[in-house]
Amino acid sequence: MPSLMYLLNLVWTTTASMTYARDYHTASVLANGTVLVVGGYNINSTSLSSAELYSPSTNTWITIANMTYARAFHTASVLANGNVLVVGGYNINRSSLSSAELYNPSTNTWTTTASMTYARAYHTASVLANGTVLVVGGYNTSTSLSSAELYNPSTGTWTTAASMTYARRIHTASVFADGTVFVVGGFSTSSIVSSAELYNPSTNTWTTKASMTYPRRSQTAAVLVNGNVLVVGGFNMNSSSLSSAELYNPSTNTWITIASMTYTRTFHTASVLANGKVLVVGGYSNGNVVGSVELYDPSTNTWTTTASMAYPRDYHTASVLTNGTILVIGGYNIGPLNSAELY
Numbered sequence: 001m002p003s004l005m006y007l008l009n010l011v012w013t014t015t016a017s018m019t020y021a022r023d024y025h026t027a028s029v030l031a032n033g034t035v036l037v038v039g040g041y042n043i044n045s046t047s048l049s050s051a052e053l054y055s056p057s058t059n060t061w062i063t064i065a066n067m068t069y070a071r072a073f074h075t076a077s078v079l080a081n082g083n084v085l086v087v088g089g090y091n092i093n094r095s096s097l098s099s100a101e102l103y104n105p106s107t108n109t110w111t112t113t114a115s116m117t118y119a120r121a122y123h124t125a126s127v128l129a130n131g132t133v134l135v136v137g138g139y140n141t142s143t144s145l146s147s148a149e150l151y152n153p154s155t156g157t158w159t160t161a162a163s164m165t166y167a168r169r170i171h172t173a174s175v176f177a178d179g180t181v182f183v184v185g186g187f188s189t190s191s192i193v194s195s196a197e198l199y200n201p202s203t204n205t206w207t208t209k210a211s212m213t214y215p216r217r218s219q220t221a222a223v224l225v226n227g228n229v230l231v232v233g234g235f236n237m238n239s240s241s242l243s244s245a246e247l248y249n250p251s252t253n254t255w256i257t258i259a260s261m262t263y264t265r266t267f268h269t270a271s272v273l274a275n276g277k278v279l280v281v282g283g284y285s286n287g288n289v290v291g292s293v294e295l296y297d298p299s300t301n302t303w304t305t306t307a308s309m310a311y312p313r314d315y316h317t318a319s320v321l322t323n324g325t326i327l328v329i330g331g332y333n334i335g336p337l338n339s340a341e342l343y
């Protein structure tokens, strides 16, 4: 029988730390399995332009060229050609950016590409089936946005897409197997919303779908292997973290409330594992930053608490590596963190 220490070691391992502590950054798994971390806030809540690469085979970080623009609350999307498109976010003065830049892994360089029509942070970016990137909603420093824009990687240009019915930021966007994009919750112009809308790329239209039971923002949404969407946690209208979980079935356009997590959480992560379970990690839990971790099993519709991380954190990222390991990077606990842990 394996010892307890052996079991614990199997769960979380602390790996090398980044050079720059950061939260509100992005992490992207490149085609060769390396992880690209860009931007975020430093200890002075100043946006960073720095970028670092994690090599899973050597468990090491290297600092690479800086982006042209410092940014936090941006998005980063891995394109079909292997480049990474970094879009929008907050600059060092907390003004939303319209600028976009491309990281090319083969030359290890950044190139500025066309800017969006609208500056935005706290938006989402989804890679569509044909390689186009759909950027939705966000915050332009004065209000939430309903607008959406499409980036064409082959021409390097943006076109305006149809706008959503509801303006929103800090929402989620999930790409379904049929190519449609499902947008849920977030903060609208004056309140937290439960509404959901579906973007159809072939008709460039939005359709309003059934609303969640609980309005929420800064939640997570994970597309399960069976195509349903698991939405968990987030803040309610009173900025109280939620433990509630809801499942959306796209074929019936219905939500069901399922068992709640043990912990309330906001600014957590949710990752679909190779075995179909969903790993929910860390977050802000009504006054505390937590290291606790829970697993959702779709086959039994139950939650199980698993081993906690070494470092409690929120505003971190969680990347599914090529071999199925989860790499949790940075985030916040009193200040920004440079630590990284493997599950």
Ligand SMILES: *[C@@H]1O[C@H](CO)[C@@H](O)[C@H](O)[C@H]1NC(C)=O
Residues within 6 Å of the ligand: 042, 043, 044
């Ligand atoms: C944060 O600000 C303090 C005071 O201005 C400065 O000394 C420190 O170097 C800054 N830290 C970083 C990481 O920029």
Ligand SMILES: *[C@@H]1O[C@H](CO)[C@@H](O)[C@H](O)[C@H]1NC(C)=O
Residues within 6 Å of the ligand: 055, 056, 057, 058, 059, 321, 323, 324, 325, 342
């Ligand atoms: C997967 O990759 C991580 C990062 O390199 C490594 O620590 C881990 O041991 C690997 N797991 C397996 C099962 O190979």
Ligand SMILES: *[C@@H]1O[C@H](CO)[C@@H](O)[C@H](O)[C@H]1NC(C)=O
Residues within 6 Å of the ligand: 049, 050, 063, 064, 065, 066
């Ligand atoms: C990136 O920018 C930071 C802050 O301006 C600077 O300290 C650092 O040297 C730059 N890194 C590279 C690789 O140029």
Ligand SMILES: *[C@@H]1O[C@H](CO)[C@@H](O)[C@H](O)[C@H]1NC(C)=O
Residues within 6 Å of the ligand: 091, 092, 093
């Ligand atoms: C930030 O604001 C300062 C003071 O207004 C200005 O000089 C600087 O250019 C701004 N930086 C950016 C990146 O907008």
Ligand SMILES: *[C@@H]1O[C@H](CO)[C@@H](O)[C@H](O)[C@H]1NC(C)=O
Residues within 6 Å of the ligand: 030, 032, 033, 034, 053, 057, 104, 105, 106, 107, 108
């Ligand atoms: C993977 O790609 C990155 C970025 O181009 C590069 O720095 C790294 O050396 C590559 N790793 C391997 C194992 O090829």
Ligand SMILES: *[C@@H]1O[C@H](CO)[C@@H](O)[C@H](O)[C@H]1NC(C)=O
Residues within 6 Å of the ligand: 119, 140, 141, 142, 143
């Ligand atoms: C933000 O968007 C609103 C609605 O489109 C617009 O009225 C406002 O001028 C924009 N503000 C900024 C700072 O871009």
Ligand SMILES: *[C@@H]1O[C@H](CO)[C@@H](O)[C@H](O)[C@H]1NC(C)=O
Residues within 6 Å of the ligand: 128, 130, 131, 132, 150, 200, 201, 202, 203, 204
């Ligand atoms: C890809 O899909 C988007 C959204 O439907 C569309 O606007 C664009 O024209 C398509 N691009 C190509 C190259 O087919």
Ligand SMILES: *[C@@H]1O[C@H](CO)[C@@H](O)[C@H](O)[C@H]1NC(C)=O
Residues within 6 Å of the ligand: 236, 237, 238, 240
């Ligand atoms: C938010 O707070 C108000 C005032 O305390 C309370 O009446 C309301 O029920 C709370 N709403 C939620 C969703 O907790």
